[in-house]
Amino acid sequence: DTEVTQTPKHLVMGMTNKKSLKCEQHMGHRAMYWYKQKAKKPPELMFVYSYEKLSINESVPSRFSPECPNSSLLNLHLHALQPEDSALYLCASSRDTGELFFGEGSRLTVL
Amino acid sequence: GIQVEQSPPDLILQEGANSTLRCNFSDSVNNLQWFHQNPWGQLINLFYIPSGTKQNGRLSATTVATERYSLLYISSSQTTDSGVYFCAPQGGTYKYIFGTGTRLKVLA
Numbered sequence: 001d002t003e004v005t006q007t008p009k010h011l012v013m014g015m016t017n018k019k020s021l022k023c024e025q026h027m028g029h030r031a032m033y034w035y036k037q038k039a040k041k042p043p044e045l046m047f048v049y050s051y052e053k054l055s056i057n058e059s060v061p062s063r064f065s066p067e068c069p070n071s072s073l074l075n076l077h078l079h080a081l082q083p084e085d086s087a088l089y090l091c092a093s094s095r096d097t098g099e100l101f102f103g104e105g106s107r108l109t110v111l
Numbered sequence: 112g113i114q115v116e117q118s119p120p121d122l123i124l125q126e127g128a129n130s131t132l133r134c135n136f137s138d139s140v141n142n143l144q145w146f147h148q149n150p151w152g153q154l155i156n157l158f159y160i161p162s163g164t165k166q167n168g169r170l171s172a173t174t175v176a177t178e179r180y181s182l183l184y185i186s187s188s189q190t191t192d193s194g195v196y197f198c199a200p201q202g203g204t205y206k207y208i209f210g211t212g213t214r215l216k217v218l219a
Contacts, residue, residue, distance in 0.1 A: 031205055042197055042209035043154070056205055088152050100144060100199070100207055102154040 003027075006091050006103035014111050015081060021106045023074040023091030031055075032074040033092040033100070034066060043090055049074060050096075081110045113138045113202030115210035123216045124188050132183040132213045134198030142201040143174050145183050148212075149194050157183070157196075188217045 004025045013019050023032065031050045035043035048056035049068040057066075063085075065077040074091055091103045114137040124130055134143075145157040158165050158172040160181065165172055169188075174181040181198055195214050199207040 033205070033207075035209075037152075042212050045206065045208070048205040050205060090152075090154065094205075097141070097201070097204055099142075099156065099159040101156065102146075105152045107152070 004091055004093055004101055004103035006089075006106050008106060009104065010107050010109075012109045012111065013078065013081065015083070017081075018077070018079045020078065021076040021089055021091075021108070023076075023103055024072055025093040025101075026072055027093060027095070027101070028071075029093035029095050029101075030071060031094045031096060032068060033094075034074070034076055035090040035092065035102075037088040037090060037105075039087075047076075078108070081108075083110050086110045112206075113140070113200060113208050115198065115200060115208055117196075117198060117210040117213050119213060120211065121214045121216075123218065126188060126190060126217055126219050128188050128217075129184070129186045130188060130215070132185070132196055132215075134181040134183070134200070134210050136179050136181075136198075136200045136202075136210075138202060139179070140176065140200035140202055142207075143176075143181050144199045144201075144207065145172055145181070146197045146199065147192075147194050148197060154197070185215075188215075190217045190219050193217050 034046040037043040047066045067075040088105045090105045092100045142161045146154045171184045198210045
């Protein structure tokens, strides 16, 4: 089973809202990732958690707040976003530093 | 950080044709993956290939790490092969950096 599940699949929010994106995997992977993808661009790395600790933050604005409650779950809390933050947000996991497996993504629109 | 360039940026093929996609990277890498992104945005794993050659059906891939490139071969293309192909070398621990992508359209 190589499945990473992301919810919601679509999210529309206003600039004053607070919302969260969720990601879950049951493959026993110990690294989990958030990537952001704008239209017609490649995915860009945002955050990496390794063994439930934040390992990489690619200078992401603080209006994006990641959380890893346990080794199977990864959240991305969103607050005071801008319209330019509208994008496809992709979650991935890997067994340590090995092969990445992606979820289907959460498509976010900020009004 | 590592720079990743893919070529060609766009490719249109007639069904049944063969093609080669190229991925050049600017620094030594530990691992490399190829992905196909379908029209709905899902990234599908094609190959995990830090070096050498692998084949999976009509697709094969070769990575020459010492020369900093990887190739993806698609033979007898089908309309379902349409989409965007990304390579993603691993430039540092946990740092998979995506290339610029090749947008492929296969015509029936």
